[in-house]
Amino acid sequence: MKKIKQSWAEPYKIKMVELLKMTTASQRQKAMKEAGYNTFLLKSEDVYIDLLTDSGTSAMSDRQWAGMMMGDEAYAGSRNFYHLEEVVKNIYGYKYLIPTHQGRGAENILSKILIKKGDIIPGNMYFTTTRLHQELAGGKFEDIIIDEAHDPENEFPFKGNVDLNKLEKLVKKYGAEKIPYVSIATSVNMAGGQPISIKNLKELRAFTKKHGIRIIHDMTRVAENAYFIQQREKGFEKKSIAAIVKEICSYTDGATMSAKKDALVNIGGFLAVNDWDVFEEARNMVVVYEGLHTYGGLAGRDMEAMAIGIGESVSDEHIKARVGQVIYLGEKMIGYDVPIVKPIGGHGIFVDAKKFLPHIPQENFPAQTLASEIYLDSGVRTMERGVVSAGRKANGENYFPKLELVRFTIPRRVYTQAHMDVIAESAARVYDRRNKIRGMKMIYEPKYLRFFQARFEKL
Ligand code: F0G
Numbered sequence: 001m002k003k004i005k006q007s008w009a010e011p012y013k014i015k016m017v018e019l020l021k022m023t024t025a026s027q028r029q030k031a032m033k034e035a036g037y038n039t040f041l042l043k044s045e046d047v048y049i050d051l052l053t054d055s056g057t058s059a060m061s062d063r064q065w066a067g068m069m070m071g072d073e074a075y076a077g078s079r080n081f082y083h084l085e086e087v088v089k090n091i092y093g094y095k096y097l098i099p100t101h102q103g104r105g106a107e108n109i110l111s112k113i114l115i116k117k118g119d120i121i122p123g124n125m126y127f128t129t130t131r132l133h134q135e136l137a138g139g140k141f142e143d144i145i146i147d148e149a150h151d152p153e154n155e156f157p158f159k160g161n162v163d164l165n166k167l168e169k170l171v172k173k174y175g176a177e178k179i180p181y182v183s184i185a186t187s188v189n190m191a192g193g194q195p196i197s198i199k200n201l202k203e204l205r206a207f208t209k210k211h212g213i214r215i216i217h218d219m220t221r222v223a224e225n226a227y228f229i230q231q232r233e234k235g236f237e238k239k240s241i242a243a244i245v246k247e248i249c250s251y252t253d254g255a256t257m258s259a260k261k262d263a264l265v266n267i268g269g270f271l272a273v274n275d276w277d278v279f280e281e282a283r284n285m286v287v288v289y290e291g292l293h294t295y296g297g298l299a300g301r302d303m304e305a306m307a308i309g310i311g312e313s314v315s316d317e318h319i320k321a322r323v324g325q326v327i328y329l330g331e332k333m334i335g336y337d338v339p340i341v342k343p344i345g346g347h348g349i350f351v352d353a354k355k356f357l358p359h360i361p362q363e364n365f366p367a368q369t370l371a372s373e374i375y376l377d378s379g380v381r382t383m384e385r386g387v388v389s390a391g392r393k394a395n396g397e398n399y400f401p402k403l404e405l406v407r408f409t410i411p412r413r414v415y416t417q418a419h420m421d422v423i424a425e426s427a428a429r430v431y432d433r434r435n436k437i438r439g440m441k442m443i444y445e446p447k448y449l450r451f452f453q454a455r456f457e458k459l
Pocket of ligand 1: 220
């Protein structure tokens with residue numbers, strides 16, 4: 001008998017739909033020009049399929065919506081805060097919780113508490129907001145991810161791993177007392193959603209323990225990382241996503257979370273720590289920047305939706321379909337010879353713009369150019385993750401990252417397989433006419449996180 005393939009499928013059905021506007025090529029030309037060729041500046045109404053980000057764009061479940069109605073909007077001591085606190089303790093294992101309006105709110109508070117001027121913060125690749133908060137607090141980020149992560153074609157299964165030799169060199173050079181913590185992201189966003197292994201985390205824990213250095217976990221996409229551990233790491237095949245998530249967290253001392261991703265909510269985040277002293281300071285500081293320590297910038301209903309979303313996010317069926325859809329899109333693109341980062345990551349497809357448009361030098365923003373071309377072709381909105389996102393160093397020079405990527409980020413539980421087909425075909429069409437595409441120049445540059453608001457002109 002022939003072996004029949006076992007496909008993934010969504011563990012839910014659709015109860016309500018949101019109608020989309022379809023645009024013509026000339027409408028898109030006009031919209032893109034008005035947006036200064038920056039997909040962040042497009043109006044969402046002019047977008048057909050929105051792959052700008054998986055952040056805050058997921059579809060909530062009927063249970064989450066029901067939870068919204070159970071919001072306790074008291075200024076202090078909301079019931080929903082205690083529910084969230086219990087969920088964070090039970091599912092992730094962290095002792096103390098500070099809610100924040102989103103991930104960067106937690107990054108701000110944590111950086112201000114732990115970083116002193118002149119400190120070094122090693123991490124497995126930078127993330128835009130995370131690094132900026134480290135720098136604003138007086139620290140300097142140092143990349144300690146393995147070299148494989150900077151090579152889009154290297155198929156190493158755990159490209160989020162830390163190179164312990166790089167870390168050891170930093171400890172020797174600066175001394176452990178200059179390193180307040182190692183910043184570890186699960187599902188490393190800028191590397192293409194690449195996971196870190198349990199084995200690597202355990203080794204890192206042993207090393208940092210020896211030197212008295214904390215590990216702070218950017219757990220924004222921890223469940224997706226857990227899925228890759230379950231699929232790829234020896235000894236974890238039979239473990240549940242929930243068990244793997246908890247084990248990952250157990251090797252770290254605290255976490256910042258943008259709940260807008262894994263946790264299936266449109267807004268929210270938190271800081272979670274095991275150290276009473278850090279918690280106490282954070283609880284003092286949150287009232288300055290976010291709100292009282294039992295709401296941190298969120299409504300009671302937001303905390304309730306987050307508490308329920310966290311539970312749904314660690315279900316095996318959910319994650320299998322979630323990552324399954326991303327892999328489906330990636331394999332389709334590979335089928336059309338579109339150059340993408342491999343292995344396929346957890347939250348989106350990252351197209352290698354240097355390889356896609358080899359005739360455009362990095363100074364002329366190949367990834368930014370490609371993102372605008374994809375929109376012009378089909379109304380699909382993607383995001384630049386290359387030289388524009390990388391920004392400038394403290395001395396004003398541009399960072400020129402090895403990876404010059406366009407991210408096709410998939411919101412959770414939002415689009416269908418047919419949408420994935422349309423997206424892959426659009427990428428293929430643009431690839432077919434790649435030789436005719438010219439680069440761009442930047443005509444407006446904001447001081448911080450320039451990718452959000454920069455404007456461009458075609459050359
Ligand atoms: N850490 C990671 C790994 C992220 O991907 C993000 C946000 C943050 C922290 C900051 O969280 O947005 O809630 O303040 N990433 C979004 C993205 C913006 O599109 O990748 P936030």
